[in-house]
Amino acid sequence: MKYKILKIIFIFFLLTQKTFALVSVDITRGNLDPLPIAISNFYLDTTITENIKKLSIENKIPELIQNNLTRSGLFFALEKKSFIQKPDIAHNRPRFEDWAFIKSQVLVTGKISLEKEGRLKVEFKLWDIVSATELSALAFYTSPDNWRRVSHLISDKIYERLTGEKGYFDSRIIYVAETGPKVDRKKRLAVMDQDGYGVKYLTLGNELVLTPRFSPTSQFVTYMSYYKNLPRVYLLNIETGIQDLVGDFPGMTFAPRFSPDGKKIIMSFAQDGNSDIYTMDIKTRIVEKLTDHPSIDTSPSYSPDGLQIAFNSDRSGFQQIYIMKSDGSNVKRISFGEGLYGTPVWSPRGDLIAFTKLYKNKFYIGVMRSDGSGERLLTENYYQEAPSWAPNGRVLIFYRETPSDVTGKGGGAKLWSIDLTGYNERLILTETDASDPSWSGLLSVK
């Protein structure tokens, strides 16, 4: 229902802009009917030097945009071979009949020029072929080696204009890179662009690291490390590499996440066989205990308005999902289906909670409303867990493990993404095995 409303708002928005678009993507239906889109190569104007020509970014930028849009499952990119018009002429003003002829409904064109002090100007235009109008035009200024970032920003603009929702391409994913045999797994923190490019390893693998999570507001990451064999929660600035022990309690601290304003870390603290949920203010280091129950209370996750917390508890005898107010009051169980429920993660939109479910020896990634109603299972497998939301709340990333044989071989962990609709399940390629993914917010709003 909510999406219907959004779509109405979207159309209204277009009307007021006087450029009524006949095309729009219905994001409630997943990839059943992707929108045919033509993404022309960009063209280099006469200011471009030989050195920059060698980068062939006039082809690489549209290619990256195309990869982003098709991976979303909402778009179908037409073969470049079928394009009749040249990039420069099309960018100036396309002959709409030519593009309609190849069944394109939207067209992306672009131009790259060199500005003062070696800065690139990358401009793109989005054309509605059906109504023969220009939908949007924007220019980005950047250094030539930053062309990937610009491609992601353009992808977000196109996605936004055509779906009426924020994009998620200009974002990163932090995860745990895994190597080595199962009984002696080496785990390192790694960060990459959301499309899997540009991986950087942040720890060396000397100690076990688990469950990294991005701050929604900065380049900080919180994670758990077994440094000096003391399992504790740490804070890491991924720009400077500076680490800071934050969960220095007399026992194990684990399952950390940030509050939506990035000012607090919420985590579990286990002592004497009991795990409870605590918050710590990063600046003042003031600690607050939120749950006080002899059961296991873990995997806390704030609602985006910061007023509520979803968490995992076995106080009923088995693992279930609960919510409470952010001061720890009003604890309420919300999962009542058959099986066990874990890893609740609140959507950045606030309406849904993603979770892992174990039922009859299978693992599911699913979503439910924050009152526990409307449970929907998106994917079933041998083992999968730890969903994390894309910044626009449309896509979930998680990890999946395959079983190993009697010698312990054959098993492994990989990152996967799936659309909220349950369609468009995709493997995200990583150099090594990978687990515990966490999606950043949009980089551009930092």
Next chain:
Amino acid sequence: MLLNKLNKIILALTVTLFLGACATQQKATTTPTDDAYTGTETVKYLADGVPDRVFFATNKSDLTSAASATLAKQAAYLKANPNLNVVLEGHADERGTREYNLALGERRATAAKNYLISNGIAANRIKVISYGKEKPANPASNALAWSQNRRAVTVKTN
């Protein structure tokens, strides 16, 4: 303990009632409660006749009678060697979410620690660490391996 027993009774009742009521529909079975490992594979020894580990049923942290017997031997051994300190490493099998398993490993290791304390070992001689599902003893993905991995291992620290 009482809660666990109650749960078992409720579960048994539910299953019985359900089977009685409707034979075609399958009720979701919770994980079995009697699947603690009883063999000696993967077991090491702190000393002759003193096994280093105890095993747990799925999702459980209460000690089985076999686990109590093993811990009683460990307690006697630690009493006889008063300068020896230990760390209890708690583990879970791979069929559970990572964070819950970390908590479960801690609960299991603490259950073993408490048994040693109640058998006269000073609390300051025993440390606890949970590895969750991170360090399986048997890397296979089958019921036997999982039962061997649901464990608390007593490791000498000096």
